[in-house]
Structure formats: structure tokens, C-alpha cells
Amino acid sequence: MDTERLHLRPHQPGDAGWLYRLYSNPEVARYLLDEPWTAELTARRLAERLSRTDLDGEEGALALVVEYERTPVGDVQLWFTDRARRVAEIGWVLDPAHGGRGLATEAVGAVLALAFEHAQLxxxxxxxxxxxxxxxxxxxxxxxxxxxxxxxxxxxKGEWNDTLIFAMLAADRTG
Structure with a gap:
């Protein structure tokens, strides 16, 4: 899937290197559930992402690499929490080195459009x-x-954390 500046694609076996560089960064891992990734954890997480290619497939999940100028800069994941009622959760990570340019906004917006317009969530x-x-x-x-x-x-990570919950309904997109 392409946007104005980005290419969003499924994960590939060769993605381990950039995933490790991104998710092993303590600044990135700070707000995620995992500690900074090890090489072993990267291999496990990549194996999971490789099977997440179709929201309506067996996994009920879609994991997409965000590429900017042919370089992976992050990923966006969408997965069912209630397939029968067409409810899903979305998550995203962007390399801080590429922040501040609206790339994450563009990628997440594209995945939400896919979620509501194509997948009928x-x-x-x-x-x-x-x-x-x-x-x-x-x-x-x-x-x-x-x-x-x-x-x-x-x-x-050894402490209680507050959680924010955001949501969007299909009706929000159609007015």
C-alpha cells in the first residue's frame, strides 16, 4: 500500500536487522511492554509478524512495515480483538530519528482508512x-x-503505569 510519501508492506524475513536496531533502542522500548529487544526476541517477534498478512486471514492480524525513501522507519499493526463484531486494536512504532515529519500520522491514517474502508471494521x-x-x-x-x-x-517493567485509550468508529469517518 502506498501513500503520498510512504510504502507500507508486509514484513519479510530480511527485516530482522532494522527491527532489532529500532526495538532495542531504550528510547523506543520505554513505553512498550517489552524491554529493549535482544536478537533472540527480534527473531521471535519477526516470526510472529511474518504470519500477520491479512486481517481476515487465520491470524486476524496485519503487520506492516513503514518505508520512507525505501528505508524501513517503523511499523503499524492492526489485529482483531473481536472478529465477529469487527473490532480491532492498532499499534505503531516509528524510529525517533524520523519523527516530526508526519510520517507516523500518514502511516497510521492509511491503516485506519484500510481498516474502515476495506475491512469494514x-x-x-x-x-x-x-x-x-x-x-x-x-x-x-x-x-x-x-x-x-x-x-x-x-x-x-516493575511499576504501575497509567493507560490512555483512544478509539475511532466507522461512523466517525463517514460523519
């Missing part, structure tokens, strides 16, 4: 660490509404 949710203000701003920029701020709702 009813609702898409994004949940994040409340300290991750760039992701919260991104969720708002793409038109998601903040529905909740859950206080100390998630135990991660």
Missing part, C-alpha cells in the same frame, strides 16, 4: 502508556477520540 482502539505524549498526539491527529485515562492500570 466497526471500531478501532489504540491503548498506550499515558506518558507517551507523542503517541497520544498522533492518535488525536488521525481523528481518534480519547475515551479513557486508566490510572495505574498496567504493571510493566
Amino acid at each position: 466497526h471500531r478501532v482502539v489504540a491503548m498506550m502508556d499515558a506518558r507517551n505524549t507523542p503517541s497520544a498526539r498522533l492518535a488525536r491527529r488521525v481523528g481518534m477520540s480519547q475515551e479513557a485515562h486508566l490510572r495505574q492500570a498496567w504493571w510493566s
Whole structure:
């Protein structure tokens, strides 16, 4: 799938190197559930992503690499949380070296368009660490509404963390 500046594609076996560089970065891992990735964890996570090629396939998930100028700069994932009712969750990671140019907004916007226009989803949710203000701003920029701020709702990396929940409905896109 292509946008004005980006190419979004399924993961490939050769993606381990850039995934490791991105997800082993402590700045990236700070707000994620995993500690910075090891080479072993990278191999496991890549194997999972390789099978996530079709939201309506067996996995019920889509994992896409975000390429800018033919270089992987992040990824966006979309997966069913309730397939029967067409409800999914979305998550994204962008290399901080490529931040501030609207690339994540463009990529996430494209995946949301795919979710609602092609996959006919009813609702898409994004949940994040409340300290991750760039992701919260991104969720708002793409038109998601903040529905909740859950206080100390998630135990991660030895501490309680607040969680923000954003969502978008199909009706939000059609007016």
C-alpha cells in the first residue's frame, strides 16, 4: 500500500536487522511492554509478524512495515480483538530519528482508512502508556477520540503505569 510519501508492506524475513536496531533502542522500548529487544526476541517477534498478512486471514492480524525513501522507519499493526463484531486494536512504532515529519500520522491514517474502508471494521482502539505524549498526539491527529485515562492500570517493567485509550468508529469517518 502506498501513500503520498510512504510504502507500507508486509514484513519479510530480511527485516530482522532494522527491527532489532529500532526495538532495542531504550528510547523506543520505554513505553512498550517489552524491554529493549535482544536478537533472540527480534527473531521471535519477526516470526510472529511474518504470519500477520491479512486481517481476515487465520491470524486476524496485519503487520506492516513503514518505508520512507525505501528505508524501513517503523511499523503499524492492526489485529482483531473481536472478529465477529469487527473490532480491532492498532499499534505503531516509528524510529525517533524520523519523527516530526508526519510520517507516523500518514502511516497510521492509511491503516485506519484500510481498516474502515476495506475491512469494514466497526471500531478501532489504540491503548498506550499515558506518558507517551507523542503517541497520544498522533492518535488525536488521525481523528481518534480519547475515551479513557486508566490510572495505574498496567504493571510493566516493575511499576504501575497509567493507560490512555483512544478509539475511532466507522461512523466517525463517514460523519
